[in-house]
Amino acid sequence: MIYCEGLVKIYKTDDLEVVALQGLNLTVEKGELMAIIGNSGSGKSTLLNTLGGLDRPSAGQVKVGPWDLLKMTEEERVSYKRDTVGFIWQNNARNLLPYLTALENVEMPMMLSGKLDRAYAMQLLEWVGLKHRIHNKLHQLSGGEQQRVAIAISLSNRPELLLADEPTGSVDTATSDMIMNIFRKLNKEIGVTIVIVTHDMTLASQVDRVVAIRDGLTSTEFVKHNPEIGSHGEGFVSLSAHTSQNEHVAYVVVDKVGRLQVPREYLKSMDIKDKVLMEFDGEKITIRAPHKVQTEE
Template sequence: MMEKIECKNLHKEFKGDGTSTVALNNINLSFQKGEFTAIIGPSGSGKSTLLSLIGTLDKPSNGTLTYDREEILKKGKNKIADFRFKEIGFIFQQFHLLPTLTALENVLTPLFARKVPYTKIERAKEVLKQVGLTDKLDSLPSQLSGGQQQRVAIARAIVHKPSWLLADEPTGNLDTETGERIYELLKELNELEGCGVLFVTHDPVLAAKASRIITMKDGVVLSDKEGVSS
C-alpha cells in the first residue's frame, strides 16, 4: 500500500493552434495516506488537472510525481495501468455508470479479468452495503436517483481496496442535502478504509469540513492549511 505522494515542481502546459496554456505552474505538494484533503478554487485554477496527474491519467510537462519515492510515470503504459488499478480509485462528477448493467455488475467491472485475493461478488456486495445500497443490487442506473448512482460509483471506486481515493466534483450534480450525504460517506470511508482522499470541490462549506484545505488559482497553490477536522 502506497503511503505518500509527492509532487515536485509539477508543471503542465497544453499546446495547440500555436498557443499554449499553463494549467499547473511548478506545484510542490505532498500527501500522506489517511489524509482527507479538499482542493478548492475557481474554474480553470488547475484542480482537475492536478487530480488527473496524481491519478496517472495524464503526464506532466515537467516535474516529478512519486509514490513512496517511486516515479510511477516513468514506467510503461501497462505497469502504470496496473498501478492505477491497485492503488487508486476515481469518483467523477459524471457517474459514468454503464446503463445496461445493474448496480452490482457496475461495481464488479473493475474486477473483471483481474486476479484478486477475495471473492469478487462478495466484495462487491460488501461495498454496496457500506454505501447503503443492499436493496439496490439488481437495479439499473435508470432506476436509481442521482445520489444512489453516485453511491454506486463510490462503491465501484473502492471495490479493489485502493490506497487513494480521488474525487473530482463528485457532488456537483447533486442537490445540497444529497451532496452533503455523499461528502460524509467519503469521510466515513476515509476513516474505515484508511485510504487517502483528495476531493476537488467548488463548495467552500464542504471543503471547510476537511482535515486539510488546498486553495488553487491560475495553476498555483495560494494556500495549504489545516481544516476544522484535523
C-alpha cells in the same frame, strides 16, 4: 502518499501552448482526507488527472506511494491505474454502465482485472447504503444513489488513493452531506487516502485539510484548528485565526525560494496593486499597503 514539487503540466497543440500547472507543490499524507479547491481554469482538474495517471506530467516531481509518475512506462501506468488509484467522476456517465445492475457495475472492474469477489462487491454497496438496491439498474436509481454506486465502484480494486472530481457537484445539499459522511467513514474505517477536487469551499468543514490552487500554483491552505499546534508551521504563513464558522486556520503556502501567494481578495480589500510594505519585528511579519504608511506618517 502524494509528493509534488515544482510540478508542471503543459498542453500543446499545433498552434497553442497552455501551461495548466506551473510549478505546483503539494504533500498529502497517507490516510488523509483532504480537498483541493479552485476556480475553473485554476489547474485543479489537471492535477487530479496527473495524480490519476491519466495525464503525464511535463516537468518537476510527482510521486504517489512508490510510483514516480514522471518516469513510469506505459505498462507501469496501466498497473498503477488498475491497482493503486480509484476514480469518482462528477458525470455519472463516466462512472457507470447503464445496462448493468448496481452490483454488476461494481463487479465489472474486478472482472477486468481477473479478481471477481462478489462478497466484497456486495459489502461495498452495503457500506454506501445501497444493500437494498443491488439488483436495480441506473434508470431505477436517483442521482445521489448513482453517485454512491460510483463510490463503491471506485473502491472495487481496493485502491490506496481515491480521487473524486466534484463528487457533490450535481446533487442537493442533503445528498452531498450523505456522500461526505460516506467518505469520512471509508477514510476512518479502511484508511484509504481521499483527495476531493471541488469549487465548494463549504467542504472545508467536512475534511481535515483544504488546499486552494490559483493559476496552476498552490496558494492557500486551510487546516482544522488545533490549539496545541498553534498558528505556525514549516512552509506556512498564517493569514488569520480560526473562524467559528468552520474552525479552520488559513495559511499561505511558501515555496522553496520564499515566494507566497496572498489571496487576491486580501490584496483588493487593502487596495494593494503592485507592491507592499513588509515589516519584521523579530516575531511576526506585517504586510501593509505603501500608501497607508505614507498617510499615517
